[in-house]
Amino acid sequence: MQKKVGYVIALLLMSTPLITQTKRLWVLQSSGEMVEYDPTTFAPKQHVKLPPEALKSPSNISVNRQGQILFAPTISLPLSEADVIDAHKIWIWNGHTATSIDQAVEHKSEEHGSNQAVTESAPFPYLSADGNHLFWFANQPRRLQREEVDLSTTVTFQAWRTDVEGKAREEMTSTKLPDCRCPTGSCDESCPSVAVWAPDDGIQNFFLTTQVVAGQTATTYKESTRYQLEGSKWTANTLSQPLQRVLDANSSGSVIVEAIPDTGCCGWSNQSNDQTLVLVDGKTSTIFDEQATYKNADYDVSFYTSNARLSPDAGRVAVTITATTQSNKAIQLSEQGQANPEESQLIRKALLELPAVEVKSVEDAPRRLTFVPHAVLVGWLNDKELLIIENHLLVAYNLGTGGRRRSTVKAEDGLHVFLR
Structure with missing residues (x-):
């Protein structure tokens, strides 16, 4: 009897990590409901009704592992007249009930000599990984104006945290x-x-910032910082190179996946080389290189990675490859391009497979491990399975066998699915 009890206890101890590592899966429905599904059986577990405006802006919805859901509209600076007048609230589901919290948007104007000093702030919140806090970030510019023309500005960046009630x-x-x-x-x-980047499943022990100049025709990235929680204090460490578009990072922020977007402007889509990089302890490896793969410099079609997810061990990275046009659409020459029938044919052939999910190894010379055409990446269910979207349905894809666990759960696109 003692042996049996010991055996049962051992099984429980062995199974505990598997239980704690189980992912949570939420899908935003066309009805405006968030539905949680069992990621193994795809059976529905619970429904949460979101504010009507959330359906129009799925990128402003965040979900953490605790099942908390946050909807926070983005408010751009400088504030419009409507933004100054209107009330601004964020909506949060704390796992049991829904509530609204004032976003504390500020606008103050005062005379400063012959000029006008305008101070504004529009804080933006993030969930915490443990569900106990909200993290808030805000740029607070103080602009000197004369006759509504900006003369100079001083920007103060602030970060703070509150409880989940905003207090x-x-x-x-x-x-x-x-x-x-x-x-x-x-x-x-x-x-x-x-600009701030934080993990999709909530802030735990780090977040990233980058100083960005929007510019008239091109964005400039000046300096990036990793803020790390050490004890009870947040320590700032400047990175060796500025980050442009962060796609993912591991749990400590020591491995970062970054996209280098096209610099195309003014009606052009392909004016530079889209790349996706993995940064590990100061070393950089390229897992996606548009021009090396597609030889498309002569044509105004851009190939890029729309999202990326590191594997649980951070040894592989999965991406969705997409393009700025479709195979049945006309393709014009790039700004400096010359007609090249062979190049055009290769581009059209590549477009027939997109969007596609690709998995690469994270090493000095990354290797392609998997390629799934006509699919969109959601994330890693576990070390062996990806969750992807095929024909607007969720599918669990086995990386080892290529087998699929198909569901009947509909998903409009990757922005409507939250795998935590």
Whole structure:
């Protein structure tokens, strides 16, 4: 009898990590409901009704492993007249009930000599991984204006956290950027603000920031910082190179997947080389190189990775490859391109497979491990399975065998699916 009891206890101990590592799967339905599904059986588990405006902006919805759901509309600076007048609230499902929290948008204007000093702020919240906090980030520019023309600005970046009700504020960090002149009359075009990236499943022990200048025709990335929680303090570490578009990172922020987007503007789609990089302890490996793969420099069609997810061990990375056009659409020459029938034919052949999911190894010379045409990546269910979308249905794809566990769960696209 004692042996049997010991055997049962051993099984329970062995199974506990598997239970704690089980993913949670949510899908935003066309009805405006978020439905949680069992990721193994795809059986529905619970329904949560979201605000009507959330369905129109799925990119503003976030979900953590605790089952909390946050909807926070993006408010751009400088504030419009409507933004100054309107009330702004975020919506949060705390796992049991829904509530709204004031977003604390601020606008203050005062005379400063012969000029007008305008101070604005539109804080944006993120969920925490443990479900106990909200993390808030805000750029607070103080612009000097004359006759509504920007002369200069001073931007202060602030980060703090509260409880899930938006109370009990605790300061995390505050950084004042250098004073900046605005020669074009619009500070957004010449002066930096701070962009934040945080893990999809909520902030635990790190987040990333990058100083970004929007510019008139091209974005400039100036400096990136990794904020790491050490004890009870957040420590800032400047990265060796500025990050452009962060796609994913491991749990400590030591492995980062970054996209280098096309610089195309003014009606052009393909003016530079889209790449996707993996940064590991200061080393960089290229897992996607548009021009090396598709030889498309002469034509105005851009291939790029729309999303990426690291495997649980961070040894592989899965991406969705997509393009700016479809195979049945006309393809024009790029701005400096010359007609090349062979290149055009190869591009059209490649477009027939897109969107596609590709898995690469994370090493100095990354290897392709898997390629699934006509699919969109959602994420890693576990070390052996990907969750993908095929024909607008969720599918579990086995990387070892190529086998599929097909579901009847409909998904409009990857933005409507949340795998945590």
